[in-house]
Amino acid sequence: MSDVTRARHGRPVHHWRRDLVELAALFTAVAVADVVANLVGHGPGGPVLLAISALALIATAGFHTWWSRRHGHAPPTGDTGARSAAQVRPTGPSASESPSESESESQQSSVAPDGVAEPATLWRMRTTVRDAPGSLAALCTALAGRQVDILSLQTHPLAEGTVDEFLLRAPGEVAASEITRVVASAGGSSTWIERADAHDLVDAPTRVLGLATRTALDAAELPLALRQLLGRCTIRSLPAATSGKGREPESVPTEGALEDTVMRLRAPEGGVITVERPYLPFTPTEFARARALVELDARLGPRIPRSQDVLTLPEGNAITVRRADTGDLDAAREMHERCSARTLGMRYHGPIGDADRYLNHLLSPRFGRTLAVQTASGRIVGLGHLLWDGDETEVALLVEDDWQRRGIGSELLGRLVGMAVEAGCESVYAVTQASNTGMVAAMRGLELPLDYQIEEGTLVVTARLGAAVTSMEINEFGRAEAP
Numbered sequence: 001m002s003d004v005t006r007a008r009h010g011r012p013v014h015h016w017r018r019d020l021v022e023l024a025a026l027f028t029a030v031a032v033a034d035v036v037a038n039l040v041g042h043g044p045g046g047p048v049l050l051a052i053s054a055l056a057l058i059a060t061a062g063f064h065t066w067w068s069r070r071h072g073h074a075p076p077t078g079d080t081g082a083r084s085a086a087q088v089r090p091t092g093p094s095a096s097e098s099p100s101e102s103e104s105e106s107q108q109s110s111v112a113p114d115g116v117a118e119p120a121t122l123w124r125m126r127t128t129v130r131d132a133p134g135s136l137a138a139l140c141t142a143l144a145g146r147q148v149d150i151l152s153l154q155t156h157p158l159a160e161g162t163v164d165e166f167l168l169r170a171p172g173e174v175a176a177s178e179i180t181r182v183v184a185s186a187g188g189s190s191t192w193i194e195r196a197d198a199h200d201l202v203d204a205p206t207r208v209l210g211l212a213t214r215t216a217l218d219a220a221e222l223p224l225a226l227r228q229l230l231g232r233c234t235i236r237s238l239p240a241a242t243s244g245k246g247r248e249p250e251s252v253p254t255e256g257a258l259e260d261t262v263m264r265l266r267a268p269e270g271g272v273i274t275v276e277r278p279y280l281p282f283t284p285t286e287f288a289r290a291r292a293l294v295e296l297d298a299r300l301g302p303r304i305p306r307s308q309d310v311l312t313l314p315e316g317n318a319i320t321v322r323r324a325d326t327g328d329l330d331a332a333r334e335m336h337e338r339c340s341a342r343t344l345g346m347r348y349h350g351p352i353g354d355a356d357r358y359l360n361h362l363l364s365p366r367f368g369r370t371l372a373v374q375t376a377s378g379r380i381v382g383l384g385h386l387l388w389d390g391d392e393t394e395v396a397l398l399v400e401d402d403w404q405r406r407g408i409g410s411e412l413l414g415r416l417v418g419m420a421v422e423a424g425c426e427s428v429y430a431v432t433q434a435s436n437t438g439m440v441a442a443m444r445g446l447e448l449p450l451d452y453q454i455e456e457g458t459l460v461v462t463a464r465l466g467a468a469v470t471s472m473e474i475n476e477f478g479r480a481e482a483p
Helices: 002-010 016-042 044-073 098-112 135-145 176-185 204-217 219-230 286-300 326-338 343-349 352-363 408-422 437-444
Strands: 121-129 150-155 162-170 189-195 234-238 242-243 246-248 258-259 263-266 273-278 307-310 318-322 368-375 380-390 394-400 425-430 449-457 458-464
Touching: 044 246, 044 286, 044 352, 098 318, 098 380, 135 162, 150 286, 176 189, 176 408, 189 246, 204 286, 219 234, 219 258, 219 286, 263 286, 318 326, 318 380, 318 408, 326 352, 326 368, 326 380, 326 394, 343 352, 343 394, 352 368, 352 380, 368 408, 394 408, 408 437, 425 437
Parallel strands: 394 425
Antiparallel strands: 121 162, 121 189, 150 162, 234 273, 242 246, 258 263, 263 273, 307 318, 318 368, 368 380, 380 394, 425 458, 449 458
């Protein structure tokens, strides 16, 4: 019986020849024992022969022990029925495989345990499924088949079907197109997917409560809160329409209007907030959340944080940096009167007489944030604006002539950039003139990548906010500082 047959039956097989040899050895031993017994009992040198036999037996036992420890005495594989090392390998090559294939698999098996798996990827996905039992279960089963983990799920009921929004964690080798294909095969339609990050791991109720808290503390947070609530979108605040009979709001219902990828909400001051997202229609659930946030802002009324920071200039003068709003309109107009025509012209790029008309818009928290620099006597000598311009963010500075070249502009700009970083802006831009060396120097002082563009004689300087700024600490007043 071959080794393979013995392995198949799982037990060793004894041949008749081995049994015959063992029987012959037994008879021989009995005969030798009888001869020795006769010599010891009847021979003249019996005791001596017995002692010599004992010594020989001890020497033989010692030699056997030494030999066993040195060489071992395990029986051959063929005698025990055990499988060889090649047969024991569960993943070894078959008899039909070539040596090169065997070596290749051996190398792969030795490298795989030490290899590092590709990191998992976070995805945000939205798809529409039928409003029927088992539809969502089929979708989840299909994702599980590709080792895609569902971290969170939100449902947006529609008149027909349901929009499901997922936060997924997929293996690094699984591409977005493959996930979309799997979802489509499981019954999903109108699927949209994009990369997510760690901020998306916060669950929806916690995120909404955080946005409501920020809006309650600062009216300027409303556009940012809407953008973070609804994702990538464009938000514009439009003033109320003007007619000959006075200011009247646009024809937007009190409860707002939802039109596919555009929603319009009644602003607290009477204007209209337009939110547009061209790539993905808004759901009624999203519209209700946005409307609730705007209603909260309207009930709380105008408000800004009243914190302030006192600084000392190199000359020894103390100044106060604080947030400003429309309540500072008169003080801002007085500062305009003290500024020269050249300073106002560089700031507003238009007729000097129209400078005061811009202040109401610039100081409104609805359109951005404003920082004011105030002297010990309470006089405003500098203004810095961070303005939400759709998907972009503008920074603008104005410092009274007598207070220029003292570092006030750089201080304001650094704080405004810190606010932009905190708001998640990717860049900020400043519109000025090439002759405004103070503004250009302040932008260069940020030590950020800058882009310069000349448009109809106007210089536009754009600062890209990357890891160099996001790694900085943002203090209470928006100042970006190295940790």
